[in-house]
Amino acid sequence: MRRDGRARWTEDDNVLLMRAHFIAKDLEQTSERTYRQILTEVWNDIRPDKPLYTNLLANRVRWMIENEKFSVVELRNIQLNIRPQGNEPIDEGEEHHEELRQSDDEDNGLTYKVDRYFCKNLLLYTGLSPENRPSIPRMKGSRMMVEKMLMVNKIIGKHISSNSSLGDLVDLVYAGALTVCEQLGKSVIKRCTNSTGQQPPWKCRIEKKIGNIRKKIGVLHTYLNSESPSSKVHKTVRRIASEFRIKPQTSVFTGQLESLCDNLKQRVKALGNRLRRYNERIKRYQNNQMYYKNQKQFFRNLESPEKTEEDPPEPEKFYEYWETIWGREKQHDDGAHWIREAEDESSKYVMDNITITKQDVEEVLKRTNNWAAPGPDGVHNYWWKHFTNTHGAMAALFQKAMRTHR
Structure with missing residues (x-):
């Protein structure tokens, strides 16, 4: 939210809202609830950290459509992604659910409830990027968990067709795992939206604190080493003295300022050592991970640890380089004896037909x-x-x- 209380809409929020709009339009046909009620419920399921009231959501959808916030192609892609690709449309409460209702299984009601949760999660997260999906937590095995997984496994089997792609399978498994977590009362983890290269907040706070202390040290140094400091410096020094409870009227005011300046320098040094220890720890951790994952790259980094960013070469230089290799005409002996021997040797081997089962x-x-x-x-x-x-x-x-x- 902004300081004035208005909601701040990002590009991802706009996509999610249009996604909720199409889901609400789809469910409105098979539900007794109104479009606005479904839109609000779907939005709160997608973004529980950002609940908004009904009028705001409906007005935002109308504004984006009227002002052509998305192109026709983009809207079509968003609408297609609310359903798994390659499968037949799933009408909630229609034929699929009627089969579950007519089953003679004693757990028919429970299976129907699990199926509703599964269909809801599949509609919400099909085709959505992993960054916008909640992270599934680790679970402790139990008999109840096994029972829920067996139910969800049967439901997944009914959604798989011969045209299902690998992405469709990922969406089905994700929706199934999320359904099991919800049935067991396990809360899902909101995925961190910070980029990989972004520094942790505590490190940013320390760097900001170091910057503020250095400003104070610079002002105190100017005041102590200047015969006639300006009025702005006088005012800043009085504010710093008041912050550290130093009275300007005392005779030892200059000595106290010198002692304060030394104290601030020691604080900067201590905070700098903390950052240095953190950077060294991160470097050791990254080296250990690189050694276990890619030893070749690890030893390359040891040989040339410093990477210098250089501008890419011009297309003309690319052309000149490869022309010296491929532009020269060469005469090759296609009838060399070793070529014939290699051809005869390769004819002895036949690649087996591999069948993955x-x-x-x-x-x-x-x-x-x-x-x-x-x-x-x-x-x-x-x-x-x-x-x-x-x-x-x-x-x-x-x-x-x-x-x-x-």
Whole structure:
């Protein structure tokens, strides 16, 4: 919120609001609630940290549409991303839910409730970038958790089709994991929006404090080493003296200022040592991580630790460099004996046709760490292991990638 109480809208907030608008329009057809009620509920689910009242949200949507805040293509992409790509549209409360209601299973009511939560999460987060999704926490295994995962696994199987892509599977697994967390009463973690290169707040505070102390030291040094300081310096020195409870009327005023100046210098040195220890610790941590992940790059950094930023070469220099290599005509002996020997040797070997099966995917997942989340999506391996209905679809996608190289 701004100081005047008005909401501050970022580009991501505008996209999320239009997303909530299309979801509300979609659910309005199958619900007894009004568009405004659904819009407010969906927005509060997406942004619980920024609750807003109904009129503000509706007026903001109307203003963005009237002023063409988004192009027609952008609006179309936002509208398409509220549903999983490659699957048939899911009408909440329609045929899919009727099948659940007519089931003879004794847990029919509970399964229907879980399915509603799953559909809500799938609508909210399908196609959304990982930065705008809440982070899924680690969970302790329990019998209740296993029961919830079995329910969600069956629901996921009904949303998978032959046209499902790997991105669709990620959205389904994410929505399933989020549904299990909600059913167990586990609160999700809001993902940090700070960029990777941004400094921590406490370091910024220390640097700001060092800057303020250095300003005071500069003013005191000017006052103590000047025969006739200006009135502005006098005024600033009196303010600094008042801050540290030094009375200007005393005879030892100059001595107290000298002692204060030395004290401030020691404070700056102490704060600087704290920053130095922090930077050294970060450097050690980064070197350790680099050594375990990429030893070649680690030793390269040791050889040339300082990186100098240089302007990229001009296109003419690129052309001149590669022309000296590829621009010269050379005569090659295509009938050399070693070429024939290599061709004869290669004809003896035939590459086996590799078939990736569901069992192969399960074997690979068994060897992974449960609560490691490789990649930017933040989905832990634990969920991929236990949502077994995705294993066959993953095997088919991997096999297709090997066959078509796409």
